[in-house]
Amino acid sequence: MATGEPAGEEGRKYEIVAARLREGISGGAYGAGKLLPTQRELRDTFQVSRATVTKALKLLIDEGLIESRQGSGARVLPAGGRASMARQVFARPALETLQPHLQAAFDADDITMDVFSLTSETMNRQLGAQITRIHDGSIRPRSISLRLMLPDPGIKLAFPVSLHDPDDERPRQRHRDTLIQCSKSLRSELRTLKRQRLVPEVSVQIRTVRLTPTSKMYLLNRDLLLEGYYTLEGTDPDPVEGEEQEGTTLNSLGLGATLFPYSKPDQALKVETAQTFFDSYWELLAQDTDFGD
Numbered sequence: 019m020a021t022g023e024p025a026g027e028e029g030r031k032y033e034i035v036a037a038r039l040r041e042g043i044s045g046g047a048y049g050a051g052k053l054l055p056t057q058r059e060l061r062d063t064f065q066v067s068r069a070t071v072t073k074a075l076k077l078l079i080d081e082g083l084i085e086s087r088q089g090s091g092a093r094v095l096p097a098g099g100r101a102s103m104a105r106q107v108f109a110r111p112a113l114e115t116l117q118p119h120l121q122a123a124f125d126a127d128d129i130t131m132d133v134f135s136l137t138s139e140t141m142n143r144q145l146g147a148q149i150t151r152i153h154d155g156s157i158r159p160r161s162i163s164l165r166l167m168l169p170d171p172g173i174k175l176a177f178p179v180s181l182h183d184p185d186d187e188r189p190r191q192r193h194r195d196t197l198i199q200c201s202k203s204l205r206s207e208l209r210t211l212k213r214q215r216l217v218p219e220v221s222v223q224i225r226t227v228r229l230t231p232t233s234k235m236y237l238l239n240r241d242l243l244l245e246g247y248y249t250l251e252g253t254d255p256d257p258v259e260g261e262e263q264e265g266t267t268l269n270s271l272g273l274g275a276t277l278f279p280y281s282k283p284d285q286a287l288k289v290e291t292a293q294t295f296f297d298s299y300w301e302l303l304a305q306d307t308d309f310g311d
Contacts, residue, residue: 035064035074038143041117043083043094046147050096054084065253065269116144116236116244116277123238124148127160132296134167135234136248136270137193141166142200149207152216161219162208167296167304170226171197177230177250182265189255189267198309225304234275235292241282243292246275 039060042048055063060071075092078084086092123129133141151157169175171194178189205222212220236244248270255267280288 031064031066032070032073032077035060035066035070036077037115038064039074039078040081040083041115042143043078044117046150047143048094050094052094053090054092054094056091065251065255065267067254116140117147119236119238119242119244119277119279120144120148121151123242124151124157124159126239128239129159129162130237130239131162131164132167132237132293132300133164133235134231134296134299135236136169136231137197138166138168138200138204139196140234140275141236142203145204145207149211152211159217161221162211162217163219163221164204164208164223165296165300166201166204166222166224167300168197168201168224168226169230170228170305173228175230177248178267178269180265180267181252189269201309224307224309225300226307227299227304234277235296236277237289237293237296240293241289243280243285243289244277245280245292246277248275 039048039054048054054060054075057068057071057075060066060074061068064071075084075086078092079086082095084092084094123131131141135141148157152159171190175190175193178193180186180189201224205224208220208222211217232248234246234248236242238244250268250270252266253269254265280292282289
């Protein structure tokens with residue numbers, strides 16, 4: 019078993035990695051014939067061991083979703099090669115994920131998204147399927163508004179942090195790079211929709227707060243709340259040639275976090291309270307940022 023992955027957690031980790039990749043395949047992020055990210059990229063993205071990535075890819079191979087050849091990576095199979103998917107995937111309890119809720123939200127004429135998260139990486143990954151729907155004419159929204167609230171990358175966050183040396187800036191730098199990259203990507207993709215005259219009105223605002231979020235929240239069209247918790251775990255980053263080994267890093271499980279949905283009218287109080295929480299932080303605490311653009 020891989021170092022740093024307790025027996026009770028290993029199974030959940032590889033299933034989470036497989037679920038995220040499966041979601042990307044079904045949502046169009048990884049089309050037929052396309053290569054998945056390399057194993058090293060997957061290890062860095064999910065902060066898991068080589069063994070966990072290998073096990074996740076083996077699961078997708080067994081489901082008929084991908085094929086893997088030595089030296090050429092893992093490639094998504096055409097739909098005809100996925101005969102076992104219905105039997106194997108849907109028999110397994112599914113994690114609550116962002117994609118189906120985004121799809122439902124984008125069926126509206128006017129779309130609003132208020133997001134408070136550690137990096138916006140999940141939103142960045144999942145939004146692509148909806149942008150594809152707009153490009154191919156499946157949907158034609160009148161407006162899209164995104165308010166993205168993130169931790170200030172200039173502060174010392176509670177996590178990620180090196181447990182060996184709390185002053186080691188490398189974990190924080192990786193977080194900062196991911197945060198900025200994902201935020202810029204979201205802004206660029208949404209603004210492109212307006213520039214290409216596919217969506218008449220597009221608004222993207224990004225603000226930061228000087229705190230470490232312990233959970234993520236998505237408020238969609240002001241009538242649906244999705245909440246997920248950042249579970250902490252120790253991971254051992256791969257060594258970088260020429261650099262001193264970091265040791266164990268305290269990281270959050272964000273991409274694999276289960277999301278809990280609350281919707282109006284049945285859970286209106288919960289949704290409205292969460293919206294008030296977001297609005298108050300956005301107006302009274304958060305600061306505008308452009309990340310150097």
